[in-house]
């Protein structure tokens with residue numbers, strides 16, 4: 001810059017101070033004028049060229065280079081299809097270690113993200129017209145943070161949104177039964193996935209009824225068609241993912257006649273295989289998720305009955321994920337066992353018509369003063385519990401051992417994976433449970449949809 005300015009000043013100085021002889025005066029002045037005029041004119045011409053014509057020359061090659069860049073990125077992804085498999089053995093055979101990240105629990109830690117194959121943001125809101133959106137700006141911030149961390153870990157880590165949940169399922173039935181609203185819902189989902197550059201959607205409807213089954217089947221099909229079209233027009237390398245949360249009770253599942261259609265059009269279902277026992281619902285004590293068994297004469301179901309039903313009826317265990325909820329439950333005012341031979345199943349006597357007790361997280365158990373080291377193993381249900389006859393308190397919780405029994409069960413029956421509800425706040429600071437789950441070898445080498453039950 002400095003040098004140029006010096007140069008111009010010298011040039012102008014020379015012109016104004018030129019010692020032209022009288023004879024050569026006129027041509028000298030004309031030459032000087034031309035020179036002085038030329039500088040701004042050439043500047044203007046150059047500017048004009050830069051603003052219009054350069055665009056023409058630059059745009060074309062830049063389009064080509066964009067395509068080249070995309071192709072390069074793709075070929076990098078293709079050449080390392082299992083970048084997650086280094087840390088997550090289940091990823092080697094396409095099995096899933098998933099987590100729902102609760103939007104209200106703030107940011108998720110990157111150390112946790114790195115132990116997952118799928119990360120779902122729960123929940124996204126939908127209105128009565130089927131339009132989906134974040135609840136508020138802090139949700140959006142948490143989502144962007146989650147996606148950024150996931151993309152940093154690996155392009156293979158699938159980022160999804162989950163629509164619905166306990167408080168937000170009220171519009172599903174009316175939207176899915178109205179073809180116009182259903183189309184708006186599908187359009188809204190598709191645009192959301194595209195705008196936010198994520199991999200798929202999970203429908204977390206609590207709970208559909210028998211009358212909704214046909215509409216779910218139609219919806220699943222239409223959503224798949226739309227997302228296939230979108231993926232093609234966006235030149236996505238991999239198809240969009242569709243999943244559905246699925247109920248646990250056999251009586252409920254029997255009314256869901258849409259299972260085959262869901263399995264055909266969705267990639268997988270996430271079975272809510274927990275909450276079998278809890279003081280919020282019943283006075284009977286028991287594990288939130290007993291793998292087997294239950295109190296004599298009462299059928300609350302168990303994880304095995306749920307998973308067996310689904311594997312037998314779908315014949316597609318590879319598309320079924322078992323839910324793991326890392327919680328404990330406690331009951332107060334608990335009386336003697338329902339059956340003398342089994343300590344696990346008891347009755348809590350309600351106070352003023354209400355069962356006394358609650359739910360705590362794994363982390364919360366330490367804060368709440370529950371001493372997990374005195375827990376007893378219940379072989380029939382494959383669960384841990386603490387019974388304190390003096391205080392009349394009963395505690396059941398998902399321990400490392402009970403979780404490992406569930407992981408073995410998932411592997412032995414060729415299920416497609418597990419999901420956690422939800423690791424962010426439930427594990428301890430060292431990710432004790434997530435580490436065990438994430439490092440578990442789920443691959444068996446068997447044909448993926450081999451059903452191991454006698455159906």
Ligand SMILES: *[C@@H]1O[C@H](CO)[C@@H](O)[C@H](O)[C@H]1NC(C)=O
Nearest residue numbers: 291292293378379380381382
């Ligand atoms: C524990 O249960 C299994 C069946 O799940 C049974 O085969 C085994 O004998 C039981 N062990 C004990 C110590 O009761």
